[in-house]
Amino acid sequence: MTTELLLAVGIPAAYLLISTSLLLCRHKTLPPFLLRLSARKAIAWNTMVGLSIAVGALRWATSR
Template sequence: MTTELLLALGIPAAYLVVSTLLLVQRPQTLPPLLQRLSTRRAIAWNTMVGLSIGVGHCDGH
């Protein structure tokens, strides 16, 4: 169970850290849609929270 928990939490956390570091280093390379969203912090935040909730509840049932 410990291995599964480590994988379930570690992989998304590592992906989040790596992708955040890449975006911070190169903010000018964002696609136009993401650049527009990044100027409106509340919209980007709410969109990402909504997506993660939606993806988290898709368990195939």
């Protein structure tokens, strides 16, 4: 169970850290579709976080 939890949390966290560091190292602006999303008030971010948690929980529940 701990290995599954580590994979479920570790992979998205690693992806987030790597993509953020790449954007910061290259000193480039965000792509246009990300600029549109960042202009909104975190609705897209909260929705995607909620969906990823729900999908992870559903996947874990169905595998048992």
